Amino acid sequence: MTPLNQTFNFTHCDVFATKPYAGNSLAVFTDSDGMSGEQMLTVTQELRHFESIFLSESTGQITARVFDLFEELPFAGHPLIGAACTLHRQAGSKIKRVWTLNLHGGRRVEITTEYRKGRYLGTLDQGRPEMLSVVDAKADFAHAFNQDALASLPMEVISTGLKYLVVPVDGGLAEARITVPDLEDRLKSIGAEFAYLFDINSFEGRHWNNDGIMEDVATGSAAGVVGAYALKHGLVKPGEAFVLKQGHFMGRPSEIIVTPFGAQDDIERVTVAGEVAFVGKGEVIAP
Secondary structure (H helix, E strand, O other), X not given: OOOOOOEEEEEEEEXXXXXXXXXXXXXXXXXXXXXXXXXXXXXXHHHOOOEEEEEEEEOOEEEEEEEEOOOEEOOOHHHHHHHHHHHHHHHOOOOXXXXXXXXXXXXXXXXXXXXXXXXEEEEEEOOOOEEEEEEOOHXXXXXXXXXXXXXXXXXXXXXXXXEEEEEEEOOOHHHOOOOOOOHHHHHHHOOOOEEEEEEOOOOEEEOEOOOOOOEOXXXXXXXXXXXXXXXXXXXXXXXXXXXXXXXXXXXXXXXXXXXXXXXXXXXXXXXXXXXXXXXXXXXXXXX
16 A cells, blocks of 8 residues: 555656657656556546556566556557656666566567657557458448548558557548547447547548547557558558658647558558657655
8 A cells, every 4th residue: 555645756758749848748657666556547637648657667677557537558659658768868878778668467568769869769669460350331430530531541440559440531630520429339349449530641640539528649559550551551661661640730749750560461560659858847645
């Protein structure tokens, strides 16, 4: 049990941002030993970042737990990159580092961090994507996202840790919004957890919680999925990095560097990278 009035320090950083007050904000707790999952969720809800990440170390192994405002997540991109860059900055090293983080649920991920001209860059290897299914329900999902029609490419459910339905659009992102109350049920019926709108021409995306209330600034877990989708459909070449833009419509422009490897019919892995800008630090009393 956490002792009464025990405090925990955190770093406030912005991920997928070339400067502070852009990109996706994050609270990183580099030493959360003794804090329960319930307390982590309460702290995340108090700080109001889209997500917070809580690290603890034992016998040289770093465990990471990620929470959004509603629940614990088994995987997320921008918290892992932000956490690794925070550890690199805290270590005071200017050489390239590789961090292994053990996620709640057993998955292990590696993030490579670099210090370049006063800025930190983190690259997360999301591994081999699971190409789960092609979905034939364009009219339904076009309506669900306030689109007259979708792009000619198919909708697909793909996972690099979370199951996203990629919804291809050709323009129209400015008018996009969730128009139906049962999006989560619709996604579950096709084996997906979330949906990501991807403009196949501008390489820009948008993503909301399934209730449509909160929009995400930059979705690292979906970026790996988009990388697999783009390679499969010939939008990019193997090993070719591209920038996935997000957050523009929220006044928080974000740039996610995505690189898929392999071939169109055999995508071996996808990396997701971005810069991390540091904003401040603080401490909270354990709830």
